[in-house]
Amino acid sequence: MRYLFILLLIANIAFFVWLQRFSPAVKKPFAAVDEGVKALQLVAEVKDNKSNDSHTVNSVEINDDVQQICYSAGPFDIEANVHAAAETLEPLVLKSNIRKITTTQEAGYWVYLPALSSRAEALKKGRELATAYVKDYYVVTSGDNENSISLGLYREPYNADNRIAELSKKGFNVKKEIRIEQWPEFWLDFSVTEPQLTVLPDLKQTYPDISQNEVICKNN
Secondary structure, X not given: OHHXXXXXXXXXXXXHXXXXXXXXXXXXXXXXXXXXXXXXOOHHHHHHHHHHHOOOHHHHHOOOOOOOEEEEEEEEOOHHHHHHHHHHHHHHOOXXXXXXXXXXXXXEEEEEXXXXXXXXXXXXXXXXXXXXXXXXXXXXXXXXXXXXXXXXXXXXXXXXXXXXHHHHHOOOOOEEEEEEEEXXXXXXXXXXXXXHHHHOOOHHHHOOOOEEEXXXXXXX
């Protein structure tokens, strides 16, 4: 009886060891931190979240809470110069904009005989001018004023009027027309905050022919 008890005990111990060795272990869920403690974030993850939640620096700085001071610099005669100036200011201002305008100016006064009906008529009129000892004329052979006769381009109006008076005395019905020149001008508009004024470069040192004036800021 004693030996039977010992045999059963050994069998139970062997069965328990077998169960512990070959049965799958129960997996407990892994917790990175204790309850109530915030999980750690990598620096890269923090930067990514910030970049997704915020606007660019310029768009944040130009909201309604920012006091802007606005300037307009120009005119720049060469387009490359205004782009170079804009690149210089870009990291130092809230925003900038290049503006192109077309400028017109009186370039002088054209004295002429109106266009005749044909090239032959224009040449005939030219011979009449030569016979009357009129110098400095030519027949326009193409363009909008074809078959007209140019009698001079004058910067000052009184010189043009003297030419007209001279030709009128010789019997020629001449006309005067104001000539207009057009050319592009470029302006650089930009806005800054008051602290940015201390680091703002003076564009006139690089481009002495321009002016830089404070202007009223426009609402965008």
